[in-house]
Amino acid sequence: MIEDNNISALNIVLEIKDLNKSFGDNHVLNGFNMKLHQGENLVIMGKSGSGKSVMIKCLVGLMEADSGLISVMHNDITTLTQEALDILRADIGFLFQGSALYDSMTVRENLEFPLRRHTNKFGNDMNTEKLVIEALENVGLAHAIDLMPSELSGGMKRRVALARTLILQPKIILYDEPTSGLDPITAKEIIILMQDIQKKYGTSSLIITHDVDCARVISDRMILLIDGIDYATGTFTELSTLQDPKIKAFFKQ
Numbered sequence: 289m290i291e292d293n294n295i296s297a298l299n300i301v302l303e304i305k306d307l308n309k310s311f312g313d314n315h316v317l318n319g320f321n322m323k324l325h326q327g328e329n330l331v332i333m334g335k336s337g338s339g340k341s342v343m344i345k346c347l348v349g350l351m352e353a354d355s356g357l358i359s360v361m362h363n364d365i366t367t368l369t370q371e372a373l374d375i376l377r378a379d380i381g382f383l384f385q386g387s388a389l390y391d392s393m394t395v396r397e398n399l400e401f402p403l404r405r406h407t408n409k410f411g412n413d414m415n416t417e418k419l420v421i422e423a424l425e426n427v428g429l430a431h432a433i434d435l436m437p438s439e440l441s442g443g444m445k446r447r448v449a450l451a452r453t454l455i456l457q458p459k460i461i462l463y464d465e466p467t468s469g470l471d472p473i474t475a476k477e478i479i480i481l482m483q484d485i486q487k488k489y490g491t492s493s494l495i496i497t498h499d500v501d502c503a504r505v506i507s508d509r510m511i512l513l514i515d516g517i518d519y520a521t522g523t524f525t526e527l528s529t530l531q532d533p534k535i536k537a538f539f540k541q
């Protein structure tokens with residue numbers, strides 16, 4: 289295994305230690321470790337079926353791990369009450385592949401929806417209109433506020449989904465394949481937007497992607513998930529110049 293030489297002294301906002309998860313004889317995660325630091329863009333790459341989704345599901349509590357420690361902002365999530373977990377979740381934004389917009393709602397209504405579920409974060413007297421416009425301005429789509437999703441392009445839909453994530457002002461954003469299904473130019477626009485958001489709000493991002501260009505541009509650090517473990521960790525430049533055939537395979541595209 290190649291060790292990480294670049295751990296800085298920054299705060300750790302997410303940590304996974306020795307995560308194990310099997311389905312019968314299929315040992316998917318065999319002691320996976322990960323640390324996400326405050327303000328960092330961490331990319332996780334792994335082949336199809338390597339366990340990236342399983343790892344994310346364990347991280348957000350959608351799947352129970354067999355063993356291992358998962359801590360979010362220094363809280364061991366397995367020991368939290370449901371209420372404490374809900375409060376913690378309000379600080380985590382998700383942009384998942386399947387995070388589609390509600391087709392029967394306008395852009396405005398799509399953005400108001402998460403706010404209603406998290407009144408505890410903003411209080412009952414929150415200025416919904418202001419929050420919606422601000423989130424849309426962040427993704428350059430204030431003019432689309434009253435459009436229906438069917439009137440938006442694929443790239444615009446992804447931007448609105450990102451605005452819907454941002455409206456809750458998360459400290460951490462988990463991106464699952466943020467550029468999948470987009471043409472290269474639109475994918476680049478989304479990557480630039482992710483960078484702008486990170487700079488503006490200092491969010492910490494965990495990004496799962498197959499897209500080598502996305503990884504090159506956005507990552508401060510990368511982890512390669514191979515054989516169920518954090519096989520190699522380092523910057524894009526460090527990893528992409530290694531000679532290990534298992535690692536080289538990722539950068540051949």
Ligand SMILES: Nc1ncnc2c1ncn2[C@@H]1O[C@H](COP(=O)(O)OP(=O)(O)OP(=O)(O)O)[C@@H](O)[C@H]1O
Nearest residue numbers: 311314316334335336337338339340341342343498
């Ligand atoms: N609920 C489940 N029950 C049984 N096996 C599962 C379950 N979920 C995932 N697996 C298995 O775990 C392995 C890893 O799946 P996972 O979806 O995490 O891969 P991935 O790295 O996200 O792949 P992709 O890049 O194609 O999305 C696969 O072998 C899959 O069949």
